[in-house]
Amino acid sequence: MTVLLRQLQAIADELLGRGLPAPADALRRARFRPDPPWTWCERCGVTMQERACRCRTRRAGDAAPEWIVRLGAHAGPLRSWVVDVKHAGWESMAETLGAALGQQLLDCGLISRGDRGVVIVPVPSPWLRTHTRGIDHAGAIATAVARACTVRCCTALRQRLGATQVDADARVDRIARAQRFSARRRAHRVVGKHVVLVDDVRTTGATLAEAAAVLRLAGAGRVTGAVVSVKD
Numbered sequence: 765m766t767v768l769l770r771q772l773q774a775i776a777d778e779l780l781g782r783g784l785p786a787p788a789d790a791l792r793r794a795r796f797r798p799d800p801p802w803t804w805c806e807r808c809g810v811t812m813q814e815r816a817c818r819c820r821t822r823r824a825g826d827a828a829p830e831w832i833v834r835l836g837a838h839a840g841p842l843r844s845w846v847v848d849v850k851h852a853g854w855e856s857m858a859e860t861l862g863a864a865l866g867q868q869l870l871d872c873g874l875i876s877r878g879d880r881g882v883v884i885v886p887v888p889s890p891w892l893r894t895h896t897r898g899i900d901h902a903g904a905i906a907t908a909v910a911r912a913c914t915v916r917c918c919t920a921l922r923q924r925l926g927a928t929q930v931d932a933d934a935r936v937d938r939i940a941r942a943q944r945f946s947a948r949r950r951a952h953r954v955v956g957k958h959v960v961l962v963d964d965v966r967t968t969g970a971t972l973a974e975a976a977a978v979l980r981l982a983g984a985g986r987v988t989g990a991v992v993s994v995k996d
């Protein structure tokens with residue numbers, strides 16, 4: 765069924781004249797492999813250098829997810845796929861990258877298949893942006909992650925229209941006041957759960973921290989961040 769859906773999406777991509785190749789072909793041609801587990805900093809997601817990165821000293825009250833899982837650095841073909849998912853509405857690539865990200869979460873041992881204590885939550889985009897772009901990119905990736913891991917997915921958050929991103933150094937109290945995200949009524953489904961917050965790319969980490977803070981206020985237990993790529 766999933767295979768059929770992917771094929772239909774690939775056909776739709778062709779018919780719409782987007783000139784986008786089948787995702788599987790694109791990945792094969794680029795010889796794409798997700799980064800092996802823990803070749804990146806588990807706290808901020810950047811490529812691990814010889815010395816551990818400075819973010820390892822976690823500040824008190826840090827709202828960021830405890831762990832970050834990624835497919836790779838935001839560079840090369842992975843970067844262009846992420847950009848095309850968002851700006852060209854490349855739904856079938858969102859599916860493919862989401863499935864790979866789900867497998868990465870399993871390979872890293874952060875969640876197990878079919879775990880009922882896990883809820884996948886996409887970082888929401890403002891409604892208007894989703895509407896004009898024709899894709900809820902993080903939502904499409906999150907759906908594929910949940911399917912790959914046979915765990916639940918819940919759009920527990922919404923983003924206020926016109927809300928803007930706060931800077932990377934925003935402190936927790938400022939994050940709480942910024943209120944870029946809010947919990948939907950259905951957010952009760954995250955209470956006591958291990959929430960895997962899904963987004964396409966981690967840049968400064970401010971978005972993941974803001975969303976994680978709202979989820980914890982809503983009663984989430986552990987929060988893990990899962991992103992396709994991380995800007996080093």
Ligand SMILES: [Zn+2]
Pocket residue numbers: 805806807808809810817818819820
């Ligand atoms: Zn780090």
